[in-house]
Amino acid sequence: MDVIHLLVVELSRFQFALTALYHFMFVPLTLGLTFILAAMETAYVITGKEIYKDMTQFWGKLFGINFAIGVATGLTMEFEFGTNWSMYSRFFGDIFGTPLAIEGLMAFFMESTFIGLMFFGWDRLSRGAHLAVTYIVALGSNISALWILVANACMNMPAGAHFDPETMRLTSTSFVALVFNPDAQAKAVHTSVAGFVTASMFVMGISAFYLLRKQHREFAARSFRMAALFGIISTIAVITLGDVLGRLDYEHQPTKVAAMEGLWETSKPPYEPWILFGIPNDKKQTNYLEVGVPFVLTPLLTHDFKTPILGIKELQIQAGPKIESGIQAVSALKRYSENHQQTDLDIFKTHQKDMGYGFLASQYAPDQDVTKIKSEHIPTIVKKTKSDIYPNVFVTFWAFRIMVFLAIYFFIVFAMASYVSLRREIEKHRIFLKIISWSIPLPFIASEFGWITAEVGRQPWTIFEILPTVISSSTHSSGYMIFSLIGFLLLYSIFIAAELFLMFKFARLGPQIHQEQTSSLQTIFTYQKG
């Protein structure tokens, strides 16, 4: 029988989450460090001081180590839509494929071609030309992220698309609507500046490490100053855009917002507290040990004091009729695809907007075929489906909170760092320097949890309220999935070990590494000649 095994769907989800989160350990640093390198090189071209060239080259070296794995793991992402999410790719490819292809065409090519010149072209290009190359790389990497987020935004907030029953898929109707989708705009900028924050913390942390050890002080103090200023403005931008995204989610994805805020019941404005701490329990639909700040939630999300925010229980009640109507829609659609009767098409058209809920219910239908549901079984199936319409609250709730708390922490750290750096007092505050150098991993963690909030919060859909995750995946056997999962786990663990080893090695060696490596190679060379 032609059915999807739910285990395969779960394994595909696990593999995609694993590879995507792994990929995103390398992306934010690329996004931000390229612009910091560009800023350093700008300083070099303006002032003509060699120290800025050393800075550009040293941070460039760390960037290079990071970039290689970013590209390698990005390849996986591009292929996984086809290898693991065939139904999704076919159903959505006309819209979703476009930004991915443009990303390659417009940005990735530019970035990757010029990165060769950036590393190898120091002696072959004039200062101005090399600076231009660095800016092109920075712009390329960020435009590349922009297109990926345009693609991601149309999963969360489909725009410029309509469903065509003839081809059984979404058809592209407006390219402009796709690119200028508000969700895409806010997400692209949020992600890009989150990358700036990550890179600023990275540069600042390693500089703080040198300042603590009193090595390369001229070099480190300058890098510290640049990164601190870079970071403080970026952090403000990240928080602003985070607020915009929260509002967009409130307008378009009520289930995500309810899960993020741990709202089981509809909120009571204006008192409703913003929960600082709590342990949501998905089974019992309640929060344990809740501690909150009153009067914060309503203005935070809705920007006024009156509007209630729907809780999960109310959203479930609202979903009931949608599921019934969706079952009608999908049954009519199936009959239409078999017989091409106008009557079926008309039934489908009246229920079309609930189609996604019909697909969601199909996992509980006999043989996953909604036309086989007997009318007396519909209430039980609707009841079962209702429990699936919202994401895992515990994960979404905590992922969101970790991200928010970390953002506030970054704001404080960067503000203090900018202040002491501008007053030229950083070396006096040794404890602060220690805190900063231990904070390097935190922006990476915040970025990862940002993605978890956005994408776990999108569940149970791959295309919000249109295509559920359970029918999106490829119809593999679980053997295939175990094979690929073991492979990815092995390879990626080796990579991360090698990456960290090299990063630590080169960061410890510091900027004078160039000469050392040269001399060690010189010995090999003379040895081989002799």
Place this chain on the structure above:
Amino acid sequence: MSIFLRFIGLGLILVIALLVAVFVGDQGPWYFAWLIGTTMIVLISVAGTVLFDTQSDNHNSTGEF
């Protein structure tokens, strides 16, 4: 003559920049904000480090950062 041409070139770039800004600012305010904001961030951090150099010239004797 070459100065005149340079002015025309710069003028053209300005006009194109203005048109792009109007279009992007209208269609995608956040994209526009990114363009302006990133330029600003880069300039501020460069200004910060150039300021560092001036501070170094003034405080040469102390050697504290």
Place this chain on the structure above:
Amino acid sequence: MEYYVIIKLIWAVILCVLFIGLGLMVGMDMGVGILLRFVGKNDIERRTTLNIIGPHWEGNQVWFILGAGAIFAAFPTLYATAFSVFYVVMILMLFSMILRPVAFEYRSKIDQGFWRTSWDWIFLISGFFPMFVCGAAFGNILQGVGYHFIWNGQYFQDESFWSYLINPFAILCGLLSVSLSIFQGGMMLMIRSEDPIYSRAKKYATMAAIVATCLFIVGGIWIFQIKGFVLASGDPAMSPNPLFGQHVITYKGAWLHNYYDYPILWSLPIWGILCMLGAVLMAQSNKPACGWWIGLGIWIGVIGTVGAAMFPFFMPSTTAPDQSLTIWNSCGSLYGLICMAILVCIFVPIILSYTSWCFYVMRGKVKTASIIKDHHSY
């Protein structure tokens, strides 16, 4: 003719162009990776070899990503089905492809014998395997793959991959693409290296070109014996849904029927063979730059030949031939295809111009001494 048919055809051509770019540029890097252990006998020679493509491999690799992206955008059904049907192959290819960038970046960062030898082996594997598998997949596709669709467009696979992946014809196709990549890599090495790498590269490139010629001719004769597919009825302007509107017949040697109908197409394989012979000549007469451009001619010939034989098929199905994926039933919507085509027409020329500029800036022989001096070299 309807606009939709025209744009579908334009996209089939664009896809061929991207495949040619992919074969040429990625193939070149893979070829260098395969040859690494053979043209470089000691560490410093190997580093020279790597630095010849050092500034360019990242850009070249994007052809691979662009190829996948273009199939996704323009032929979503093909992307969704082909990548899933060839799951194990694709995943293995991914593993070897993601090892390569890492190998480049890490190999020369640590000065230790075992570390570097291991990465050299990885270069060999990650150069050979993807080229071989891509070629073999084309061989599989020419023989047909077992899959069918259900009403909502989900595919189901009807045979396990073991049963079709490895067979003599697929191995032949795989070896053909490997030998072409070795030739291309050899040409690049000859352009930018000095002796002793130069003369070793020359030897291997010549051998590869001769082997490629033989394999191409043998494959051409073999195709007469293979059960091919013919689209008996199907409206080119049909709305892209693989479930309806096609009737496909299969018989032995059917892949040649386009050639019988339009004898002018025979010029494609002949052009391919002439280019391969010219390649041998250029390698032997020390004209690597000419040889490199002839390599482009070879790829045009090979991909053109296969494309002309399969037209309009992308991936024929053996178990449900009427649902075979063709240019007509697997493409995107009219609007989407037009948007993408405009963007491709703008950006591909730009890509080609800055890629050539990069090659121009980095021109000249790679000197061993300069690698040791330059701290960014691989």
